[in-house]
């Protein structure tokens with residue numbers, strides 16, 4: 559495989575990028591000045607040392623000091639009684655931007671496709687259980703499953719609910735989902751702040 563073919567294949571694995579777009583990215587790089595392309599390559603190389611995955615919520619954050627925790631998990635101003643479980647970092651950002659959620663987060667790192675038999679390989683169920691155990695001792699009362707309003711989002715929420723069944727019973731934790739003011743097909747990432755606020759206010763528990 560030539561470098562351009564390999565790069566096209568890599569771009570194809572990016573979220574939302576199809577084969578044609580992947581090729582367009584490669585052609586775009588070819589038209590850029592050499593220094594610009596070298597800068598991109600250098601920045602990609604720096605990324606792993608610049609960002610770290612938070613030891614508690616697993617979101618990626620810019621590493622500044624030695625802390626293993628992100629600014630949200632480190633903050634004493636967050637509501638420790640609520641934990642929102644989201645699929646991706648972009649979902650957390652959308653909730654944060656809406657300014658309506660003041661609790662803690664956990665990023666699953668993906669979704670679980672329907673019929674998938676190894677959900678623990680798709681999402682961070684073990685890390686979530688560890689965090690819930692830890693937060694339960696600090697007064698956690700509710701876990702909000704903030705997944706997209708799609709069949710895969712609903713299925714992911716079901717998987718998480720099952721994996722937390724024993725813990726939630728033991729610590730008397732309420733598990734809720736976002737209210738479906740978030741209409742079917744709505745992705746949290748693209749929802750406006752009003753929609754997110756409405757979905758949070760009207761959350762449902764089974």
Ligand SMILES: [Zn+2]
Pocket residue numbers: 612613614615616617627628629630631632
């Ligand atoms: Zn964190």
